[in-house]
Amino acid sequence: MTSSTNSTISSETRVRVRYAETDQMGVVYHANYLVWFEVGRVEHIRQLGLDYKSMESDEGCFIAVVEASARYKAPARYDDELIIRTGIAHTRGSIIRFDYAVHRAADDLLLCEGTTTHIVVDRQMRRAPMPTHYAEAFRKSLSGTTD
Amino acid sequence: MTSSTNSTISSETRVRVRYAETDQMGVVYHANYLVWFEVGRVEHIRQLGLDYKSMESDEGCFIAVVEASARYKAPARYDDELIIRTGIAHTRGSIIRFDYAVHRAADDLLLCEGTTTHIVVDRQMRRAPMPTHYAEAFRKSLSGTTD
C-alpha cells in the first residue's frame, strides 16, 4: 500500500471478533477478513452519503468482486475490538478498487491490510455502467494523487 | 427423536470437517451443524429424484426455515469425516419437517441430532402451496407411522 493510496483512506468502522470467527489455532480464521473488508466497504459507501443496499434495489446494480487480496501481519483474537479503515484507491468506468487496513483497537496494531477490486454488474451478472451519482461520489472521495 | 421418525431416515451424505468450521475450543463451532443439516436435506431431496435448485428456478418456490433445533452429544473435530443421515419426519400442505443425525464416520458415534421445519414460500416470502410432484415424493418417502 503506497502513500498515495493510504491518503484516500477516509472512513473507520469497528467490529468485535466473534467466537464463530476463530479457529482451532486460537486466532481468527483468515477468510473472515474479507467479510470485514465488506463491512468496511459498506460503511465507507454510507459515509459518502450513498447506500449500497439502494444501489442494488433501486438501480439494479451490484458491485461484484473480481479480485481480492490480504496480507496478514498479526493475528486477531476472540473478543478483540478491531478498526477497519477503508478507502477508495481507484475508480474508472465500471471498475472500483477499495483499500483496507484492519487494526486492533486496543493498541492500533496493524493486523491485516488488503484490497478488493469490483466491477458493476446488472442482475444477470453482465458488466454495467456505474450509476452517475455513485461514480461522482466515489471519484470525489479520491485524493488527487492516485491512479 | 422417536422410533417412528427414525424409521424415515433414508439418505446419507458425507462431509469432512473444514478448518474454517472449527473454533478456538478446538472443536466444530455449533452453528455449522445447521449448514450440514442443509447439505443432508439437499442430498435427501436429490435421492428422492427431485432437485431443490429446480424447485427454486422452475417453480419459484423456496422452502424457508421456520424452526431449527440441534442437540449436541459429542464434538466433531477438524478433518473428521461425518455422515449426515436425513429423513422427512412430517409433511402436510406447505409444511415439511426434516430430521437429522450426524455421526462420526470412523466409529459411527452420534455427534448431533436435530430437526428443521420449513414452509414453502414464493419469491416475495409469502406462503405458497408445495408443488404437487414434490409433495407426492415427500409423502412417499415417509414411513406410514409418522404424523
Add this chain to the structure above:
Amino acid sequence: MTSSTNSTISSETRVRVRYAETDQMGVVYHANYLVWFEVGRVEHIRQLGLDYKSMESDEGCFIAVVEASARYKAPARYDDELIIRTGIAHTRGSIIRFDYAVHRAADDLLLCEGTTTHIVVDRQMRRAPMPTHYAEAFRKSLSGTTD
C-alpha cells in the same frame, strides 16, 4: 418463551446484517442467528461484569453448547440493524440456559427467538464445575420466577 423467562431478558446488543450473511433467497441464512445468539450471550456476560474470554483463559473453563433452537418469525435482510435481547433462563450446577429474541431495530419487529443450553467443560471437553463468581453472577441475573 413464557412470560417468566421473558422477565429475565436484561441485555441488548446490536448487529448490522452483513452481505456474507444473506443467501440467494435474498434474506439472512438461518444458521447466522446462532452466531448472533453468541454475540448476545457474550455481551450479556460482559454486562454482568464478567468476561467470557477470561473465563476461558484464566479459569480454563468453556461453556459448550449442548442444545440450541430457533424459531424464525420474519426474515432479516441485508443491512438491517438488529437488536439481540439476551437473558439467562436457568442455571444450576454446570448447566446454564440462555434465551434470545432478535428484533429489527427500525420497527422492533420480532424476527427470531431461541434458546441455547450449555455445560461448563474443561480444556479436554470434560464436564467441570462453574467457577463460583460466575455461578453467583448468573444466578443473581435471574428473576425470581424461573424454574
Add this chain to the structure above:
Amino acid sequence: MTSSTNSTISSETRVRVRYAETDQMGVVYHANYLVWFEVGRVEHIRQLGLDYKSMESDEGCFIAVVEASARYKAPARYDDELIIRTGIAHTRGSIIRFDYAVHRAADDLLLCEGTTTHIVVDRQMRRAPMPTHYAEAFRKSLSGTTD
C-alpha cells in the same frame, strides 16, 4: 499463474456449493473461495502422504496464512459441483506457497484462481522451522522449474 506454477498443480478435490455459501446476488459469496482453497490445501497435503492434522497435534506446528489472493473469473452458483486444483508453487525454510484453480465440474470453466502464502509457527504463533519430512515432501512435489 505462469506455466511453471501451473506445472506443479497436482491434486484435485471436489466440493458442492452449499446454500449457506451463496449471497443475495444469487452467486457464491467471494470469501468462501478462501475456505475452498483450504479444502484443496488439506487434500493436497494428504495426497502427498502427509496429514496436516498430525502436523498440528504431533509436531505442534501450524501453517499460518500470511498472504492470500483470489481473482474471480465467473460466478459459482448454488449446487454447482466444483473442482479445486491445488499445487505447491514454492517452498523454502518455513515458507510455503500454494496455488489454486477452481473450475466448474460440468464444463471445466475456470471460476477463480488464487494463491496463499504460509509460514510455519508454533502454538504461540512464533515462527518455527518446517518439520523435516514435511519440507522434503513439499519440495519433491514441486516441478523443477519454479523458483
